[in-house]
Every structure is written in structure tokens, then in C-alpha cells.
Amino acid sequence: MTFLINEKQKLTEILRKSLEPVPIEVPSVLSLNDNLRGDHDLNPASAPSHDLPFTPAAVLVPIVLRKEGPTVILTRRATHLSKHAGQISFPGGRADEGDENAVATALRESQEEISLDPGLVEVIGSLTTYxxxxxxxxxxxxxxxxxxxxxxxxxGEVSEIFEVPLDFLLDQANRKKHSGFRNGVERFWYAIPFGDYYIWGATAGMIKDLSERIMLK
Structure with a gap:
């Protein structure tokens, strides 16, 4: 049994009203004057003080239309990777020269990382650049x-694929602010513990953005 048609229409309408259009192109140079979210949200001292080059990238926030209720696909990165090993993330990665836009990057990376057929994805919009x-x-x-x-x-990139109920991720009560010290400086981040999974950092920050935009009930 598939997701009920009227429920899909309701969710689609909520998302279309709440999300931003997907940008045609992501600039490689960003300014604090741009509408940005990021690691500096909780750590203002780490915000760039002037225009700096950034590597364009995109992730897919895949909301699965299950009959029990919508879920979100997440991955655990492979433990042997040199960066962010074992962390929880959305499928995605850096843009390739051949990618037409952020949608192309997100769908290509999702197909490469978790074999998600782009034909099964209906792109609705985007969150704020992170x-x-x-x-x-x-x-x-x-x-x-x-x-x-x-x-x-x-x-080579992903050790595990799993799903989390969308309602759980949107519930502010499930999101915590954690902290730790790095090079003697205290840093803060958002975290969403889910069973044995610890969803934190950029992924949790993007989920926070989503939760602030939409209400399902």
C-alpha cells in the first residue's frame, strides 16, 4: 500500500509553501551579507570576516512517502574515510563540472552513494545554503x-543506510545543543540522538532549518 494520494498532496503543499526555490547556480564566493546558515550559527567567532571561496556542494533531503508516515533517508559514512568518518549525513557531495545545478549534484551523488533512482525523486525546493x-x-x-x-x-563512501520518521526529526524536543573543546576553545553544535545514531553538526543544522519551516499537524 502506497502513501495516500491526499496525504502526499498535503505534504507537497506544505513543503512548496515553506521551502525556497532551488538556486540555478551556487556561487563559489559567499559573503556574510548572503542569507546563510552554518557552523557559525552557534559559534559566531568562527564566522568568516570577509568574502572567502567555498566549494559548491549539494545534498538530498529525501522524504520517503511511507504509508505509516513520511520518513527521511540518512546514511552513515564509511569508517575508513579521511574526513567525517562514521558520521551521519544526507546523501550528497561536491558539485562536478558537468552538473547543471544543485539538483543535478544532489541526485547524482544520491545515485552514486545509495543507488537511489533519480526518477523516484520529486524535487520540491531547497533549504538555506549551509x-x-x-x-x-x-x-x-x-x-x-x-x-x-x-x-x-x-x-567506498557509505557503511549504512537507514530511515528516521520525519515527525521525530521535526520535534524540537528531540534536538539538543551539545558542546566540546577543540584546541582549548569551546564549540557548540546541534544533535539529534536516535537510537544508536547520533545525528549532529551540519546534518542536524539542516534538519533544524527544515523543522523551523514546516508543521505537519
Whole structure:
């Protein structure tokens, strides 16, 4: 049994009203005057003080239309990676020269990382560009996904694929602000613990953006 048609229409309408249009192109140079979210939201001292080059990237925020209620696909990055090993993330990555726009990047990376057929994704819009301390400008592309997929993790990048109920991710009570010290400086980040999974950093920040935009009830 698939997601009820009227429920899909309701969710689509909510998202279309709440999300931004997907930008045609993501600039490689960003300014604090731009509408940006990022690691500096909780750590203002880490915000760039002038225009700096960023590497354009995009992720897919894949909302699966399940009969029990919508869920969101997340991945655990492979443990052998040199950066962000074992962390929870949306499928996605840096833009290639051949990518027409952020949508193309998000769909290509999702197909490469988890074998998600782009034909099963209905792109609705995007969240605010998220900049990271590693100098990436990430466009979070939001899409509705039909559950008729056969996902397979790409062993070189992904160790696990799992789903989390959308309601859980949107519930502010499930989001915490954590802190730790790096090089003697205290840093803060958002985290959403879910069972054995610790969703934090940029991924949690993007989910916070989504939760502030939409209400399902």
C-alpha cells in the first residue's frame, strides 16, 4: 500500500509553501551579507570576516512517502574515510563540472552513494545554503521519494543506510545543543540522538532549518 494520494498532496503543499526555490547556480564566493546558515550559527567567532571561496556542494533531503508516515533517508559514512568518518549525513557531495545545478549534484551523488533512482525523486525546493568550517557551501535539496526503491550503499563512501520518521526529526524536543573543546576553545553544535545514531553538526543544522519551516499537524 502506497502513501495516500491526499496525504502526499498535503505534504507537497506544505513543503512548496515553506521551502525556497532551488538556486540555478551556487556561487563559489559567499559573503556574510548572503542569507546563510552554518557552523557559525552557534559559534559566531568562527564566522568568516570577509568574502572567502567555498566549494559548491549539494545534498538530498529525501522524504520517503511511507504509508505509516513520511520518513527521511540518512546514511552513515564509511569508517575508513579521511574526513567525517562514521558520521551521519544526507546523501550528497561536491558539485562536478558537468552538473547543471544543485539538483543535478544532489541526485547524482544520491545515485552514486545509495543507488537511489533519480526518477523516484520529486524535487520540491531547497533549504538555506549551509556553509561549513571545511569551506563547503552546501545546498540542501528537498525531494519526495516513492518507496519503490532498492537502496545499496557504495562501500567506498557509505557503511549504512537507514530511515528516521520525519515527525521525530521535526520535534524540537528531540534536538539538543551539545558542546566540546577543540584546541582549548569551546564549540557548540546541534544533535539529534536516535537510537544508536547520533545525528549532529551540519546534518542536524539542516534538519533544524527544515523543522523551523514546516508543521505537519
Amino acid at each position: 556553509v561549513t568550517v571545511t569551506q563547503y557551501s552546501v545546498t540542501p535539496v528537498v525531494g519526495l521519494v516513492e518507496p519503490a526503491f532498492d537502496l545499496r550503499p557504495e562501500a
